[in-house]
Amino acid sequence: MTDNLQHYVTRAAHKYPERVALHDVSGRTTYADLESWTNRAARLLRETGIAEGDRVCVVGAKSSATIASLVSVLKAGGIYVPIDSASPAARVARILDAAEPGAVLVDASATSLVDALIAEDRLGTGVRIGAVDAHTTGERFGTAFSLTATAGFDDRELAGTRGGDALAHLLFTSGSTGAPKGVGITHRNVLAFVEWATSYFGTSPDDRISGHPPLHFDLSTFDIYATFAAGAELHPVPASLGLDPRGLARFIRDRALTQWFSVPSVLTLLAKFDVVGEDDFPALKRLLWCGEVLPTPVLRHWMCRLPHARFTNLYGPTEATIASSVHTVVEVPETETEPIPIGVACDGEELLVLDEQLRPLPPGEIGDLYIGGVGLSPGYWRDPDRTAEVFVPDPRDPRERIYRTGDLARVGPGGLVDFLGRADSQIKSRGYRIELGEIETAVNAVPGVKECAVVGIPTDGFEGTAIWCSLALVDGAELTGAELRTAVRELLPGYMIPARWEFVTALPKNVNGKIDRRSVRERLIDTTREAG
Known part of the structure; x- marks a missing residue:
């Protein structure tokens, strides 16, 4: 090596x-x-x-x-x-x-x-x-x-x-x-x-x-x-x-690329605008994606257009270095609802589906996904407390560490692991891993904002998960979504700016007096369904 x-x-x-x-x-x-x-x-x-x-x-x-x-x-x-x-x-x-x-x-x-x-x-x-x-x-x-x-x-x-x-x-x-x-x-x-x-x-x-x-x-x-x-x-x-589907397709053709690797939202964008022809990109041997879930209809679209290419799903957080699991899809999925596994661990890596006591769960049961092996980061820069929270001792050998991904998973048929979403407030949008708390901190810093809740809403769009913000203003304050977007843009990159702003008189609270974000998210999802 x-x-x-x-x-x-x-x-x-x-x-x-x-x-x-x-x-x-x-x-x-x-x-x-x-x-x-x-x-x-x-x-x-x-x-x-x-x-x-x-x-x-x-x-x-x-x-x-x-x-x-x-x-x-x-x-x-x-x-x-x-x-x-x-x-x-x-x-x-x-x-x-x-x-x-x-x-x-x-x-x-x-x-x-x-x-x-x-x-x-x-x-x-x-x-x-x-x-x-x-x-x-x-x-x-x-x-x-x-x-x-x-x-x-x-x-x-x-x-x-x-x-x-x-x-x-x-x-x-x-x-x-x-x-x-x-x-x-x-x-x-x-x-x-x-x-x-x-x-x-x-x-x-x-x-x-x-x-x-x-x-x-x-x-x-x-x-x-x-x-x-x-x-x-x-x-x-x-x-x-970056967001030019025709330009991206032209780039792949003109450069005669043999490998394409991106987040799924890029593949969804190209499919949405139908810029990939039958047997297009003749030099392309491999198409890889990582960072979020690729919708099965999009994968079917690509596989039918490019039967000569090999399609591979990679999964893994930054803390475990690039990717920890792999699944190469060898046949076009039969239906548009067939889930795509994240597969099996890469060499030197290990995927563990555990319960709350860090005990292995049998195939088919949903649990927390942990990663072990050669890809594990030493931890967060100058933050031993945060490092200790998520890089925990391996229950089989406390001298080793495993990483708590915050994702839910289960072991499916043939030992292939299925990814089932986030267990916390972290989302993936356009392939970026985003802590919703960071967005809330930025919104709460805007004068006139009393309180806010930022949630991720699943969509059929290329972004995968849309970011919405529900907020209440202090008495007498007047703000528009455009004004909030401008203010928050001074603190956050573009991919973290909420796509929708909802103004309410007060946010729902749980029994502990904390903002009930789950309630906010469920209501916004229901509103979206009714509008659709």
């Missing part, structure tokens, strides 16, 4: 120096060029003061330059923290406060965001700013260094001392308290999944692989490192095509 993630690039550069590693709108980058540039950039980072174990936040759009900068951070011995440059400044500031980076790398898409952080004194003292491309300028900062200015640096690989159990990156997910929480992922976590996945899927140097998920989403980790492990080509999908 490769020692650390960055060594995939080094190995591919030695075996396939002239093969294309990255192909985006700016052009093609060979493995030889990627290896040389990332080695020089790593030395530059070291010169700026980045030491082994330091965090480096990378704020940028998905591009070859940004992906190369992630590899450079690893080669310098750092821990990278990918941040979406489209995120609100307040959310980015919270991530920066938690990560305490030694440097922040930005691209042209992030300069206004960084300008705003500097103007509000939210960047932190002593944090160096670096550019990952040649087009990065800012009104209030002159970049202290640029990763494009590496001509004078040695292009040999730096020697490092960090082993496979060291953190490779921190991925900040939605937090129920209103603050994003950082999930620490080690080199060994990712290596174990990549080694299994490239073998299972037969990934080869001839593959042309999509890069659709944003870089702060853990699914992108699979795209990047499985590509490099195989010496294949990675094709980052421009963010501008």
